[in-house]
Amino acid sequence: MAILSPQQQPQIHRFPQFKYVDGVRWLPPLSAFTRFAVIALFDSDFDSSSIEIHSLTQNPLDIAPHSTWVSPSRVSSLKTSQLHQNPLVFASTYTGSLHVLSVEPMEASLDSELSVPEKMLHDGPISCVDVMDSGGECLTVSEDGRVNLVSVGESGLNYRRIFDSNGLVSYNAVKWASPTEFVTGGCGFSLQWWDQRKPGGAVSQFKADWASGIVHCIDIHPSRKHTCLAGGSFGTVFAWDLRSQQQPIILSGLEGTKTSNPSPCESEVWEVHYDPYIKSGNLGGMSSTQILPAMICSEDGILTSIEQGKEPVELLAEPCAINGFDIDRQHPSEVICNLEWESVAILSRS
Structure with a gap:
């Protein structure tokens, strides 16, 4: 690293x-x-x-x-x-x-x-x-296995069930992609793409074939809704591009597999976000298939920047889990984290 x-x-x-x-x-x-x-x-x-x-x-x-x-x-x-x-x-x-x-x-x-x-x-x-x-x-x-939509109205909250698997499928993460589309994630490193204009279930699905694990977190870049970034078990972070259905791009993988990439952590990845603070070195000539820089935090206390084709950069290493973080949209150099040992950390990048 x-x-x-x-x-x-x-x-x-x-x-x-x-x-x-x-x-x-x-x-x-x-x-x-x-x-x-x-x-x-x-x-x-x-x-x-x-x-x-x-x-x-x-x-x-x-x-x-x-x-x-x-x-x-x-x-x-x-x-x-x-x-x-x-x-x-x-x-x-x-x-x-x-x-x-x-x-x-x-x-x-x-x-x-x-x-x-x-x-x-x-x-x-x-x-x-x-x-x-x-x-x-x-x-x-x-x-x-339920997916619900809750709307804020003038008279209160309105809610409706989008889907119910009756316990056959479990969901651990969800992320909006557009006003009508969203992605869920769960066991088996699985992802499901939903379109409310097409009710009845997910319109597209991905399930990893390299290992069993759980998707804990998802992010989607506002300018590239076709690419879903997911983090989960064993330090795994991958991107699913809808345009190449079953060919995930591994950013942080499992050692010893054909898809392995250098992994900054070996435990659960609890949160992943695209990182607007980091500018890719080849942004002007970047292909739409290139994965934009991201940040992850993990159970083994690592907060790391990752970028496709580059070595991960460690930002914070703690003796306890980093269970979540948020990047300030107005000030992307500022990152706030919640630490397992009853503390909050704020990082200021210059």
Whole structure:
């Protein structure tokens, strides 16, 4: 793995929370002068969960709680979005409920809540949620094999079931590709492409033939919806191009297989995102089949930049798992991570 020079090393700031950190997300900007992060926390001493908005201050960088909402159950998936210029926080739970929190723009406070109670969407924990860029529609998936669409309306939340496998197939990850299309992932390194204009099931499917494992995370670049990036078991990261159905592009693979690539980690890849901060060295002449640079985090405590045909670059190495991260869309040099050992880390790349 490539190591950055001291001049290129990101500045790393760690902030102990003294509670388990279940998720972190940047909040869409409320103004040009303020920045906020959303943190999902679990207090094992009191068996209580909460979602907090933290304000960021500079020189020196610090974060402080600004607003808190108490969750009825532990948060399983966390996303932020914006609807009509108002930031929204979407949180699913291990008991199967979904909560949409509105953020008051002037005070940056968690102002109101809409929710779908447990057992209405899924029979157990919600594995993953994803929110459309417009902020109005949310997908939920679970190991029970259900795929649901939840819409934010003027009178509350509306929801409908897109598909139910009756437990024959489980889903661990989901990602919007367009206003009508999305991708799910699950066991067997499988991916499914869905089109709401063609109801009844997935319109295309991929299942790896090199190993058995689970897809934990998915990302799709807004300018290349035909290419799906997935991360999962054994440090595996691969891209599925719909135009070449069963020919995945391996970015981080299993040692000893014909598809193996240098792998920055050997354990579960918990999150993957395309990295807008890294500019490919041949961007002008880049083919549409070339996979854009990405970032991953893993169970063995690695946060790494990966790029097709290049050696991975280590950004952060922790003695504990890095369970998730988020890249700030407005400031892509800034990355926030949630660490297994009850801490939040913020990386500033220059």
